[in-house]
Amino acid sequence: MEKRELELNVNGKVLTISVPPQKTLLEVLREDLGLTGTKEGCSEGECGVCTVLLDGLPVRSCLLLAVDVRGRKITTIEGLAQGDNLHPLQTAFVEHGAIQCGFCTPGMILSAKALLDQNPSPSEEEIRVGLSGNLCRCTGYIKIFKAVQAASLR
Numbered sequence: 052m053e054k055r056e057l058e059l060n061v062n063g064k065v066l067t068i069s070v071p072p073q074k075t076l077l078e079v080l081r082e083d084l085g086l087t088g089t090k091e092g093c094s095e096g097e098c099g100v101c102t103v104l105l106d107g108l109p110v111r112s113c114l115l116l117a118v119d120v121r122g123r124k125i126t127t128i129e130g131l132a133q134g135d136n137l138h139p140l141q142t143a144f145v146e147h148g149a150i151q152c153g154f155c156t157p158g159m160i161l162s163a164k165a166l167l168d169q170n171p172s173p174s175e176e177e178i179r180v181g182l183s184g185n186l187c188r189c190t191g192y193i194k195i196f197k198a199v200q201a202a203s204l205r
């Protein structure tokens with residue numbers, strides 16, 4: 052299979068890899084870079100579990116080809132903690148019981164990060180809208196919204 056060399060900027064590191072041009076960003080993150088915090092659900096752009104940040108904005112990595120994001124700044128859930136210190140959103144999710152199976156959590160937290168970066172004091176309605184592209188089958192969402200609100204107050 053034909054492969055193409057490309058440079059990806061992931062979590063502040065520039066990595067050179069060789070991958071088939073039809074590979075999605077999600078596949079490259081999980082299979083080639085071992086960043087399995089990004090989850091695969093529907094693979095059709097519906098569920099949001101594959102969400103990563105591209106130049107700070109949430110995108111569905113199952114819908115993007117890795118070759119199309121060369122040189123862009125990609126942030127995955129692995130890029131949020133600073134050493135042993137969790138990001139305030141991660142801490143708030145733990146403290147508020149906003150995680151059950153955890154499958155939606157990485158994408159949910161990254162969408163929340165993008166929201167708080169743009170709007171540091173969102174209303175509950177703005178949080179609901181900001182996270183509306185991320186589905187959760189377990190929590191009923193209320194604890195997630197409370198966690199994001201708590202993180203916004205830190």
Ligand code: FES
Binds near residue numbers: 096097098102111
């Ligand atoms: S796996 Fe990408 S949106 Fe569902």
Ligand code: FES
Binds near residue numbers: 150151153156189
């Ligand atoms: S915690 Fe299970 S899908 Fe959200």
